[in-house]
Structure formats: C-alpha cells, structure tokens
Amino acid sequence: MEKLNRYIIGSNASIFQKIDPTTNVEVFLPTNEEEIKEAITYAREKNLPITTKGGGSGMSGACTGGLREKVIISTQRLMDVYELNFGKGYAVVGPGITPDIFNALIQKEQPNWKFFVSPSSRDVATLGGMLSTDGGGNDAWLAGTMVDSVLSVELFDLNNNKIIVERTGDDLSKSKITCEDKKLEKQLVEKGFSLLDIAGSHGVLGFISKIKVMIKPLPEAGKESYAIVHANTLDNFGRIIHGLIEYDVPLTYGETIVEARHPEISGPTNPPMFILKYPIEYDEKVQDVCKNIDNVDFTSIDLKEFKKFADIRVKMAKRNPPVGFQMALFEGYGIYGDNLLRFGEIIKEINESLEKHTFEPFIKFGHAPSVYYEDNKKIKGIIMHSREKRPENLTPKVVFDGIVSCVKTCEKLGITPKPEHKWPYQKTTVKYKRLVELTDVLGKQFNPFLLESELEELAELVL
Amino acid sequence: MTSKTEDEISELLKKCVQCGSCLAVCPIYRATKNEVYSPRGKLYYLKLKEAFPEKFDEELAKEYAKTIFTCAVCSRCVENCDAEVKLVDIFLEERLASVDQFPLLVQIGENITDEMNVYGLDNEMRAETWTMELYDDFPDIDDRIYSEGMTADTILFVGCLMSFRSRHTNVLKSILKVMEHIDENYIILGGEEYCCGHPLDLLGKIEEADKMRAHNTEVIHKVGAKTVVTDCPGCLEALIDHHKLDQAIKIQHMTEYFDEKIESVPNKLNIKLKYHDPCELFRNNEVTEAPRSLMKKMGIEVEEMEPSCCGGGGMLRVTDEKVATDIMKQRITIEGLDEEGACVITCCPSCLEQFEQNGVTSWDIAEYLVKALNLEEEK
Numbered sequence: 001m002e003k004l005n006r007y008i009i010g011s012n013a014s015i016f017q018k019i020d021p022t023t024n025v026e027v028f029l030p031t032n033e034e035e036i037k038e039a040i041t042y043a044r045e046k047n048l049p050i051t052t053k054g055g056g057s058g059m060s061g062a063c064t065g066g067l068r069e070k071v072i073i074s075t076q077r078l079m080d081v082y083e084l085n086f087g088k089g090y091a092v093v094g095p096g097i098t099p100d101i102f103n104a105l106i107q108k109e110q111p112n113w114k115f116f117v118s119p120s121s122r123d124v125a126t127l128g129g130m131l132s133t134d135g136g137g138n139d140a141w142l143a144g145t146m147v148d149s150v151l152s153v154e155l156f157d158l159n160n161n162k163i164i165v166e167r168t169g170d171d172l173s174k175s176k177i178t179c180e181d182k183k184l185e186k187q188l189v190e191k192g193f194s195l196l197d198i199a200g201s202h203g204v205l206g207f208i209s210k211i212k213v214m215i216k217p218l219p220e221a222g223k224e225s226y227a228i229v230h231a232n233t234l235d236n237f238g239r240i241i242h243g244l245i246e247y248d249v250p251l252t253y254g255e256t257i258v259e260a261r262h263p264e265i266s267g268p269t270n271p272p273m274f275i276l277k278y279p280i281e282y283d284e285k286v287q288d289v290c291k292n293i294d295n296v297d298f299t300s301i302d303l304k305e306f307k308k309f310a311d312i313r314v315k316m317a318k319r320n321p322p323v324g325f326q327m328a329l330f331e332g333y334g335i336y337g338d339n340l341l342r343f344g345e346i347i348k349e350i351n352e353s354l355e356k357h358t359f360e361p362f363i364k365f366g367h368a369p370s371v372y373y374e375d376n377k378k379i380k381g382i383i384m385h386s387r388e389k390r391p392e393n394l395t396p397k398v399v400f401d402g403i404v405s406c407v408k409t410c411e412k413l414g415i416t417p418k419p420e421h422k423w424p425y426q427k428t429t430v431k432y433k434r435l436v437e438l439t440d441v442l443g444k445q446f447n448p449f450l451l452e453s454e455l456e457e458l459a460e461l462v463l
Numbered sequence: 464m465t466s467k468t469e470d471e472i473s474e475l476l477k478k479c480v481q482c483g484s485c486l487a488v489c490p491i492y493r494a495t496k497n498e499v500y501s502p503r504g505k506l507y508y509l510k511l512k513e514a515f516p517e518k519f520d521e522e523l524a525k526e527y528a529k530t531i532f533t534c535a536v537c538s539r540c541v542e543n544c545d546a547e548v549k550l551v552d553i554f555l556e557e558r559l560a561s562v563d564q565f566p567l568l569v570q571i572g573e574n575i576t577d578e579m580n581v582y583g584l585d586n587e588m589r590a591e592t593w594t595m596e597l598y599d600d601f602p603d604i605d606d607r608i609y610s611e612g613m614t615a616d617t618i619l620f621v622g623c624l625m626s627f628r629s630r631h632t633n634v635l636k637s638i639l640k641v642m643e644h645i646d647e648n649y650i651i652l653g654g655e656e657y658c659c660g661h662p663l664d665l666l667g668k669i670e671e672a673d674k675m676r677a678h679n680t681e682v683i684h685k686v687g688a689k690t691v692v693t694d695c696p697g698c699l700e701a702l703i704d705h706h707k708l709d710q711a712i713k714i715q716h717m718t719e720y721f722d723e724k725i726e727s728v729p730n731k732l733n734i735k736l737k738y739h740d741p742c743e744l745f746r747n748n749e750v751t752e753a754p755r756s757l758m759k760k761m762g763i764e765v766e767e768m769e770p771s772c773c774g775g776g777g778m779l780r781v782t783d784e785k786v787a788t789d790i791m792k793q794r795i796t797i798e799g800l801d802e803e804g805a806c807v808i809t810c811c812p813s814c815l816e817q818f819e820q821n822g823v824t825s826w827d828i829a830e831y832l833v834k835a836l837n838l839e840e841e842k
Contacts, residue, residue: 001499004508004526008499011507013482018514029497056503057483077496100487124483318482318545325477390477463514 005029009053009072013121015327015399016061017463023069031077036209037160043071043445044158050446052203054096054129057121059331059385062132062202066449067457073207075128082210086110090151091215095128095208099137102127112218116143120314128208134200136383138310140370141251147172147199147373149214155198155206158443163188163206165195172196173376187441196376197438203447204435219252225283226306229274232295234258237272238335238343240296243289245340245369245380253277255313258347258364258384265316265363268309274368275309313365317385321362327390329359329399330406334372334416336381346413350386353409357402360389374416375430396459403455472556473513478548479506485540485550490772491533491779494789499530502540502550509553528561532568533786536665536777537742539770559667567781568666576671579657579678581623589626590653596632601639608653609686617642617649618688620679620702622695623658624812630819631812637829638694638717640838645724649692655682659701665778676706683708692720694829696743696750696811703748716744718810718828719753722760728835731762736831737798738765739818741811742772754810754828761835763808768798775817791821 005027010019025048028039043050051065053074065072075096082092084106093102099115099122106113118137119125125135127146131153136145143149152166163185164178175194179185198205231237237258244251257271265271278286283300290298301309320326335346351361368382391398410416435451444451485502486492492501499505508527512519531554540550562568574583590608597604619638625631642649657679660672683691683706691708693699694717702714715723738758744750758765774780774790795801800823807818807825818825833839 001497001526001529003523004499004530005497007511007523008504008507010511011481011483011498011503013480017481017507017510019511020515020518021511022518055483055486056481056498074498076498079496098487121482121484123487315545318480318484320478320480320546326480463510 009074010064012053012056012058012061012063014059014061014064015329015463016064016458016461018461019064020067023065023067024072025069027072027074029074029077033209036073036078036156036207039071039073040156040158040160040207046071048445049448050158050207052128052132052207052447054126054132055098055121055124057124058129058133058135059328060133060202061458061461062447062450063129064461065447066453067461068449075126075208078128078209081105084109084215086113086215089215090212091115092210092212093127095131095211096126098122098124098126099130106215113215114218115149115213115215117146117149118143120317127211127213131199131208131211132202134373136367136370136372138253138255138367140367140372140383141254144371144378145199145373147195150195150199151212151214153195153198153208153212154210155208157184157206158445162209165193165198167195172199184441191438191441193438196373197434199373200431201435202450204450205438205442206446219279223280224252224277225280225286226301226303227274227276227286228299228301228305228309229276229286229290230270230297230299231272231293234272234344234347235342236293236296238340238346239293240274240289241368241382242340243292244286247285247289249278249282249285249289251276251278251369253310254368254370255310256366256368256382256384257313257316258366259361260316260363260365261361262316262319262322262363265312265319269312275306275313277306316363316365317387319363321389325390326362326387328386329354329388329402331385333384333386333410334374334379334381335384336379336416339414340381346415349409349413350406353405354388354402357405358391358393358398359402360391362387362389372416379416394462396456396462399462400456400459403459472509472553475548475553476506476510476513478546479503479510480546481507482546484543484545488539488543488771490535490537490539490774490790490793491786494774494786494793499526500533500786505530505554505557506548506550509557524561525564528557528564531557531561532565532782533779534777535742535772535774535779535787535790537772538746539742539772542746555664555667557667558665559669562666562668565782568778571662571778571781572666572668572671575658575660575663575675579675580627581658581662582627584627586657587654589621589656590651592627593625593629593632593635594651596629597636597639600636601643604639607650609650609655609682613650614687615648615650616688617647617690617692618683618686619649619651620659620691620693620695620698621651621656622693622698622812623662624816625695626656628812628816630816634694634812634815634827634829637827637833637839640833641721641725641829641836644836644838647724650686652679652682652686659695659698660705661697661701662778664701664705672701672705676701680706680708683712688712690715690720692717694810694812694827696741696748697813699750700743700747716748716750716753716810718757719750721829721832722753722757725757725760725832725836728761728832730835730837732831732835733762735764735766736806736808737768737800739768739773739807739809739814739825740770741809741814742770742776744811745770757828757832758808761831763831768794773814773817775811775813780813780817787817788821791817791823795821795823
C-alpha cells in the first residue's frame with residue numbers, strides 16, 4: 001500500500017485538495033519517538049521539506065505541504081496517553097489523539113473530568129493540529145483557545161534535537177526552554193521562544209511529539225441553564241455578543257448561526273441566533289443583555305432541546321446547499337470590539353464581495369462570544385466561519401480573485417481574517433515576521449510553503 | 464441499490480467535503496489507523512484520479528481495489544456523513560469494477576450463480592444439512608419442507624450461512640421450537656430457497672443477484688405466504704429491498720416476528736447480557752426496538768454497547784481476515800468482552816460466528832427465547 005499511502009495522505013478538509021500525489025515523496029506513520037526521528041532524518045538527508053498531517057480536518061490546508069515535493073509525517077498513530085494526573089489536573093498525550101477519544105479515556109477513569117477545548121471537528125481533529133492552528137471550540141469563552149490549555153510541548157527540530165517549551169505562568173509569551181543542544185537552547189531563549197509562538201504556527205517550527213495539557217472537572221450537574229436567543233437583525237445579533245462580553249457571562253457553551261440559506265437549517269433555527277449554556281445563577285444577567293436590545297427573543301430550553309440545536313449547529317459546517325455543493329473559500333472572520341455593533345453592515349459587505357466573484361453565500365456560523373489570539377493579544381468577539389456555494393466554473397483565477405477580495409474587505413472593515421487561505425498576505429503580520437525570525441534559528445525545512453508561497457500558486461490546488 | 468453512472472458518481476464525489484468525520488466511526492480505519500482504508504481516503508483517491516488521470520496506473524488500481532474490499536459495509540460512514548454522501552453506493556460500484564482481481568470472491572460469485580448458494584454445494588442439501596440433526600425434536604420436520612403445491616402462512620427464510628454451517632443448527636432448532644409452540648403454520652423452502660443475492664450485491668453483481676431473487680419471489684408467491692421471517696439481516700435487507708415481493712407480504716426479522724407474537728414468557732430469565740446490534744439490522748433495516756422489546760419480555764437486561772461493527776460484515780472475513788480479527792479485538796477491549804463471565808447476545812449468524820471465532824461466548828436471542836418459554840433445557 002506504500003504508493004497508495006502517498007496518494008491518499010493529501011486528503012484534507014480545506015479547499016486545497018488538488019495535491020499532485022507524486023509530490024508526496026514519502027509518508028511516515030510513526031508510532032513512537034524513534035520512528036519520528038527516523039522520519040525526520042530521512043527528510044533531512046534527502047533535503048526534503050517536512051509536512052505534518054493530523055486528522056486533516058483543518059481549513060488551512062497546512063497539512064498538504066503545497067505544490068512542492070515533500071515528506072509527510074502523519075500523527076495518526078501517535079495517540080498515546082502517557083500520563084493522566086487528576087490530582088494535579090494534567091495529562092501528557094501524543095499529538096495524534098482527538099478530543100473525543102481523549103475525553104472518552106479521561107471519563108473512563110473519572111466520569112466528571114474533561115479536556116476543555118471542543119472544536120466542531122473534535123471527532124477528527126488532533127491535539128497537535130489544534131495547537132498548530134490554535135483552534136478553539138464552543139467552550140472557548142471560558143477555556144480559551146488550544147494554547148490556553150497547554151502546559152508544555154515537546155518538539156523535534158530538523159536535527160532531532162528535542163526542545164521542551166514549558167509554561168511558566170499566565171503570560172503565555174513567556175516559557176521555559178530546555179533543549180539537548182545547549183547552543184540552540186540559548187538562541188531560542190534569546191529569541192523569547194514560547195508556547196504562543198507554537199500556537200498557530202501550522203507545523204513550521206518543528207514536529208510536535210508530545211503535549212502536556214490541563215484537564216478539569218465538569219461544572220456541577222443540574223446547575224446550568226440552556227437558552228436560545230433570536231435577534232431580528234444582524235446588528236442586534238452583534239449587540240448581543242457585545243453585551244455578553246460586557247457582562248462577562250461565564251458561558252460554558254456559546255454557538256451561533258448567523259445565516260443559513262438552507263430550509264432544513266434555517267427552518268428550525270431562525271437565524272441569526274445563539275445557543276447558550278451557562279451557570280444557572282447568570283440567568284438574570286443573560287436575560288438583561290437581551291432585554292436591553294430591541295426585538296430579541298430569549299427562550300429558556302431544556303437539555304433535550306439544547307442538544308437538538310447543538311446537533312444542527314455542529315453538522316451544518318459539512319452540509320451542502322439544497323442545490324449544488326459547498327466550499328469554504330475564506331473560512332474565518334474575527335469580529336470584535338465596536339465592529340460587533342455594525343454586524344449587519346459587515347455581513348452585507350462580505351456577501352457583496354463574495355457575490356461579486358460568483359460565490360453565492362450559503363451559511364455563516366461561529367463560536368460567540370469567543371476568544372482568540374491575534375499578534376499575541378487576546379481578542380474577545382466572534383470567530384465566524386463561512387461556507388459558500390461552489391461556482392459552476394471554478395478556476396484558480398476565480399479562487400484567487402475571491403480570496404483577494406475577502407482579504408481586502410477584511411482590511412477595509414477592520415476584521416481579523418484567520419490566516420487560512422491568505423498565507424501570502426500574512427507577510428505583513430506580526431505572526432509571519434515572528435515565524436520567519438524563529439525559522440532563521442530552527443531551520444526552514446518544516447512546511448516552508450506556508451511562508452514562501454504566493455497565493456496564485458496555492459489557488460492551483462483548489463479541486 | 465441502483466447502478467450509478469459516472470456522472471452520478473462524480474456528483475457524489477463533489478458532495479464530499481473531506482471533513483474526516485467518517486474516520487472516527489469507520490471500524491477499518493480504527494483498526495488499521497491508515498487513511499487508505501478510510502471512507503474519506505477511498506473517495507479522495509477517486510477525486511484525485513479525476514484531477515490527475517495520467518498519474519494513476521495498474522499498480523495503484525490494484526492497491527485501491529484491495530482497500531475497496533477491505534470494508535465491512537457497515538454503513539456507519541453513511542450514517543455519520545453530514546454532507547449526505549452515499550459512500551457505500553460508491554464503494555459497491557468500485558467493487559463491481561475490481562472484483563475480478565480476487566479469485567476467492569469470483570469463486571463465491573460462481574458458487575451462487577451455479578449452485579444457488581455461497582458454498583457451491585448441492586442446493587438440494589440446503590434443508591437436509593441441518594434438518595437431519597433435528598429429527599429427535601421434530602419427527603415430522605420433512606413435512607415442513609416445501610414441495611410443489613404446498614402453501615403456508617409463514618415462510619422461514621433460512622439463508623446460506625444458517626443452512627450450511629453447523630453452529631446455527633441450534634439457533635434454527637430454537638426458532639422452530641418457538642414457532643411450533645405458537646402453533647405457526649410455516650414451511651421452509653429447502654432446495655427451492657436460493658441465495659438472497661446479498662453476497663452478490665457486495666461484489667457489485669446486481670444482475671446475477673436479481674436472477675436469484677426472481678426465483679425466490681416466484682416460489683414465495685406460489686406458497687401464498689403472508690409473512691416471511693428470517694434471522695439473517697443480510698437476507699432481510701435483500702428480501703425487503705430487492706425481492707419485488709407482493710406488498711401485502713410482511714417481511715420480518717425473527718426478533719420482530721417473535722416480539723409481535725409473544726406477549727409474555729413463563730420463565731423470566733433475570734440476567735444481564737451485552738447486546739450486539741448487527742450493522743445490517745440496526746443501520747440498514749432500522750430494526751432496533753424489536754430485539755430490545757423481546758429481550759425485555761424475556762427478562763434480559765440489556766447492557767448496551769457502541770453500535771459498531773464486529774468485523775463480520777461486507778465479506779471482510781474473506782477479503783481480509785486479519786483486519787476482521789483486529790476489529791473484533793478492539794471491540795473486545797473497548798466493551799470488556801474479555802472479562803470473566805462476559806457474554807454477548809445477538810441476532811445475526813455472521814456476527815455470532817465472528818464473536819465465537821474470536822473467543823467470545825455468544826448466543827442468538829432465539830437460543831435464550833426457548834429457555835424463557837420453558838422449551839429448552841438450562842444453559
């Protein structure tokens with residue numbers, strides 16, 4: 001199956017699926033540290049870039065390695081739980097474990113404990129991948145993004161030096177660095193290398209081989225409220241997010257459906273709307289937020305109803321339109337601050353930009369209120385995801401023009417686009433410059449395409 | 464199922480967003496941890512082939528064919544797919560295209576078309592193989608085997624596996640005991656029962672399967688039966704979906720039939736057993752309530768297991784015994800079936816064999832039903 005392995009390994013959820021299979025020179029599925037090192041050595045000796053592949057559920061396409069010849073190292077067999085420490089509230093795991101499998105193992109021993117980062121793709125996404133994209137989930141408001149749950153990371157560089165990066169306190173930009181190669185250790189310390197650098201680095205800094213994460217007890221059962229909130233306009237929708245942030249309601253679950261041009265989704269949900277779970281003592285506060293905004297319907301629901309709406313929400317990302325097929329041209333929009341108060345205008349501009357380039361808007365949804373990191377700052381707002389209807393004549397130029405338009409719209413509106421699909425444009429961002437600075441020390445053989453490709457060439461990868 | 468055109472397959476491929484949710488539930492992927500065996504991987508191959516046809520060769524086609532047949536056809540991927548891709552339909556089309564690469568499967572296909580059963584044995588032996596073991600319990604059993612002109616209210620459709628493999632004699636004995644107990648007017652088709660065609664469907668050979676079914680349909684209509692009962696979920700699916708039987712004829716799984724007929728039992732068993740939902744029964748035929756209702760009446764407290772495959776479906780035990788065994792090993796570990804006293808109850812001959820061949824104590828529901836009705840000695 002060796003040849004087939006090299007072909008199939010490119011499968012992933014991004015729009016970049018047209019990966020020339022012959023560019024995957026070799027595929028490794030290591031099961032332990034020795035096999036990881038063998039894979040890295042092979043790539044080093046052949047002078048080939050290394051791309052790490054987890055579950056392939058991310059929208060960035062970082063796991064594809066782009067157009068160039070490369071070695072792929074899959075984490076799918078690195079799923080061990082090395083340590084589960086309920087006393088100190090942490091676990092040490094391999095990068096290939098998924099949140100669902102991890103939580104099943106945790107709850108086999110302690111039914112009321114959990115690892116608290118719940119992306120919609122938690123059945124497939126790996127913890128290594130989630131750190132590499134700094135993904136979050138429906139519990140991001142309290143749990144933060146993936147990096148907020150990480151205590152330490154072990155990664156291998158191109159020379160198989162193990163680098164351990166450990167949290168030292170609440171400031172994630174400060175970490176303790178330990179490395180077998182003391183010269184490298186000194187360089188990384190001087191650069192201020194930290195967990196925050198690894199978060200959202202998309203496999204550029206090395207191969208993550210182990211992660212130590214926080215695990216915590218669940219909130220007390222029966223002490224939570226469930227609610228759905230409907231807004232009559234998108235502006236009011238944004239005001240609700242703004243209000244929930246201002247009131248600092250400790251939501252344990254916050255999901256939204258912004259728009260849905262599919263009767264099976266919009267019928268039962270009536271967007272724009274929220275699905276919320278929070279401690280029962282905050283019921284009044286949440287209702288106050290809603291009362292302060294015109295034409296907002298707050299409805300308390302029971303657990304059964306909550307699960308029904310949560311199920312619609314988690315499934316909608318993969319649904320196709322009533323006619324045609326969906327695609328995620330430009331997956332993430334980070335909207336925060338005063339922009340939340342002009343949400344309607346923002347959606348209008350985004351949709352106009354899409355339609356101008358033959359992409360018919362289909363669905364928009366996201367975690368809200370939520371948090372994410374932008375240039376090492378923690379932002380509170382909504383991470384809104386988007387799916388469009390695939391145009392009949394989809395060409396690389398159509399894709400290129402569409403993405404460029406989205407980026408310009410985001411820049412004009414002051415929205416933070418997630419790095420996905422705009423690799424070349426992030427050359428102006430702090431994160432890009434930081435990754436270039438760090439790869440000057442760590443080497444540029446891990447996923448170099450992310451820092452070096454032009455959008456035109458990546459547009460060729462859209463299937 | 465229908466045979467799909469290339470355009471239809473192409474449309475189905477576009478629906479797949481490659482999200483990977485199928486990996487999480489695919490028993491083959493869970494056992495191998497290799498994406499080539501995953502539903503997503505199999506579809507991605509076809510997508511890439513459309514995009515880069517010049518980069519695909521015979522060697523790849525052979526490797527791919529192997530993965531297509533390393534599938535339990537449990538349909539869990541279809542159930543879990545939010546993009547509504549009919550993955551199994553695509554896989555079965557691909558099976559038809561590549562079945563000739565597998566001599567053993569070709570042989571099975573020929574066995575059915577030549578001898579009307581998967582084993583290539585004399586089909587006249589279909590009833591004799593097991594009925595001869597039951598003369599002590601059923602001295603007049605030969606009167607229950609169909610011959611021209613016979614009619615009955617109910618037909619017990621036995622299926623190839625149960626007809627020819629001795630493990631199932633006790634299951635059939637149990638079923639017959641209960642049918643006699645409820646004074647059912649039933650017959651068995653004997654040599655006039657042809658393979659239901661389900662194995663041929665799994666090989667993609669629909670046309671050949673339809674020939675078998677046409678015969679079965681004709682005989683069933685001649686008998687004038689109002690009900691057709693079977694303990695084999697594969698046969699059940701074939702009878703319901705592909706046999707073109709008169710709509711007035713009720714086609715039931717054994718558990719549905721007995722759950723309807725039996726209100727209560729004299730001997731409540733008061734035991735706890737782990738119930739394995741056969742994939743074809745649970746997922747394809749949506750029979751979930753009847754087995755549980757019947758077991759509840761019998762006084763069996765069901766310990767639910769994850770509705771995952773045992774590795775016995777899709778001809779996997781023929782095409783890749785190692786993977787089939789690995790799937791079962793995982794099931795044993797996850798569900799604690801290696802603990803002392805662990806016992807599985809199910810209602811599918813293939814699942815039953817798969818559990819037993821891997822060292823798990825297993826019984827068919829019928830084998831407990833006879834005890835609950837005081838028709839059988841203690842187990």
